[in-house]
Amino acid sequence: MTPFHRKRLQYWFAAGIIAIAAAAWLRPSWMHSRAVRDALAADTLDESDLAESSLQTLTPTEAQQLWDTGRLGHRRALLLNWISSRDRSSSRQLNAEWNQVGTRWLLEAACDPDLELRTRALGAWREVASPDSTRVLRTLLEDADSEVRRLGLQTLRLRGGTNQIGWVLPRLDDSDPTVVLAADAVLRQWTGIDSGLRLSRVLPNANSLSTPELADADREAIRKAAVQWHDRFATSDRAGRFAPDPPRRLPTTEFVLEDLQGRPVRSASLRGKRVLLNFWATWCPACLTEFPVLDALQRRHPEDLVVLGISLDSTNGTEAAEGPPNDAALRDLRKTVGTITARHRLGFPVLLDPERRVGRRFNGGELPTQVLLDRDGWVRRRFVGGRSLDTWEALLADADRPAVSGADGLKPGESVGSGPAR
Numbered sequence: 001m002t003p004f005h006r007k008r009l010q011y012w013f014a015a016g017i018i019a020i021a022a023a024a025w026l027r028p029s030w031m032h033s034r035a036v037r038d039a040l041a042a043d044t045l046d047e048s049d050l051a052e053s054s055l056q057t058l059t060p061t062e063a064q065q066l067w068d069t070g071r072l073g074h075r076r077a078l079l080l081n082w083i084s085s086r087d088r089s090s091s092r093q094l095n096a097e098w099n100q101v102g103t104r105w106l107l108e109a110a111c112d113p114d115l116e117l118r119t120r121a122l123g124a125w126r127e128v129a130s131p132d133s134t135r136v137l138r139t140l141l142e143d144a145d146s147e148v149r150r151l152g153l154q155t156l157r158l159r160g161g162t163n164q165i166g167w168v169l170p171r172l173d174d175s176d177p178t179v180v181l182a183a184d185a186v187l188r189q190w191t192g193i194d195s196g197l198r199l200s201r202v203l204p205n206a207n208s209l210s211t212p213e214l215a216d217a218d219r220e221a222i223r224k225a226a227v228q229w230h231d232r233f234a235t236s237d238r239a240g241r242f243a244p245d246p247p248r249r250l251p252t253t254e255f256v257l258e259d260l261q262g263r264p265v266r267s268a269s270l271r272g273k274r275v276l277l278n279f280w281a282t283w284c285p286a287c288l289t290e291f292p293v294l295d296a297l298q299r300r301h302p303e304d305l306v307v308l309g310i311s312l313d314s315t316n317g318t319e320a321a322e323g324p325p326n327d328a329a330l331r332d333l334r335k336t337v338g339t340i341t342a343r344h345r346l347g348f349p350v351l352l353d354p355e356r357r358v359g360r361r362f363n364g365g366e367l368p369t370q371v372l373l374d375r376d377g378w379v380r381r382r383f384v385g386g387r388s389l390d391t392w393e394a395l396l397a398d399a400d401r402p403a404v405s406g407a408d409g410l411k412p413g414e415s416v417g418s419g420p421a422r
Helices: 003-041 047-051 060-067 072-088 096-109 115-123 131-140 146-159 162-173 177-191 216-233 285-289 291-300 327-344 357-361 389-398
Strands: 256-259 264-266 274-280 305-311 350-352 369-373 379-384
Touching (some): 003 060, 060 072, 072 096, 072 115, 096 115, 115 146, 162 177, 162 216, 285 291, 291 305, 291 389, 327 350
Parallel strands (some): 274 305, 305 350
Antiparallel strands (some): 256 264
8 A cells, every 4th residue: 555545544534533523422412403393393292202312401492492383282291391390490590591481381371272281380380470470360260161260269369368359259240150169268268257158069969061050048148248258358449440361272283083984074174163172082981971061062053163072992992002903993993982972872973083193182191181173273272071061152152252372472571461362
C-alpha cells in the first residue's frame, strides 16, 4: 500500500469515527423529536406514553403543542402527569415556566368538555387563586349538567365562605333536587343553620328516566332555612349580575365503524345533527341500565339527534382485540351483541369497535362513557355514567350554544372563556 493510499485510508477511518460519534450524540435528540412528532400525530395518548424515555424530557413549549391538539387523551395524560410531577416536587419548586403552563392547564381543564378532566383539575386547585378561578367556579354553578353544578358546589364548599352565599342561594331553586340538597349542605356548613334535609331522602326515589322530586315538606324546610340564610348572611350586592362563560368544545377526527349487519357508518355523514356516542359492553351491567333513557332520548329527537351505541366487546373477552378479528369471530361477536340489543329493542344503531380504536380516542376505558358531539362534529361533553332524560335535554340544548374552542388554549393573561364564540 502506497503512502498516499495509507493516508487516504486513515482519513476515511477518522471520518467514520467522527460520523459514528456524531450520530451517537445526536440520536437522543433525533429520537425525542420523532417521539414528539408521533405524539402530535397520534389519535390518543396516555400517561404510559409520557413515561417513555423519548417523551420524559418534554419542554413546556412541546407540552403546550400537545395540549393544543385538543385531543381528549393528550390533555388528560398531560394534566395528570403535571399534577403528579407537582405533587412529587413538594420539597422543591417546579420550573417557573412549567408552573405557568400547568396552572393555565388547570384553569382551562376546569371548563373542559371532559368531566373527568374537570374533576381532576378542580381537585388540584389548592394553589390556584386568581380572578379566573372565581369566574370558573361561578360558571360551574350555571352549567347545564346537574353533575357539574354539584361539582361546583363541592369545590366551593372547600374554597368558599359566607361571602359566596349569594352565589349558592339561587341553586336552592335548581330543577334537580340533588343540586338543591348539595347547596343546602354548603350553606349548612358555612352558617351552622340546618334545614334538616339529607341527600338520602331523595336518592332512593331517583331513576335515570326522571329527575327525583322533593316532597312538599322538604321544600318548605328549604324555604324557611333560605330565609334565615339570606337575612343573616346574604346582601344584594354579593350575588351581583353574572354572565357565565360560553361552553368550550374540542375537535375530533373522523371515524368509520361497522354496524351489526357489517355496513360502514361514517361519522362525517352525520354532520348537521347532534351525535351521542354511547360506549358500552355486554359484560357491563351499568351500561345496560342506561339503554332505556338513551332509547327514549332518540325517539324524542328522530330528526336532529343520532345516538350511536358503540360496543367495545371483543373476541378476547374484556380485552381489546389484537388486530382485526377473523370472519368467524366477527360473526360470533355480532350475534352476541345483537342478542343483547334485540332484547332491549333499541331504536338507535349499534356499532362494533372490537379493537377499541375509537374507544381509546375518547378515553372509553370506564363504562358507560358518553360523548356528545355538536352539529359540526366537535366534542361538547364527555363523562362516565348516565343522566336523567331531563338532564340530557338540557345538554342537547347546550350543545347548540356558541362555544369557544378548547384547542386554542389560553394565552398569557387571557381569561378562561375569553375570545370569540364559534
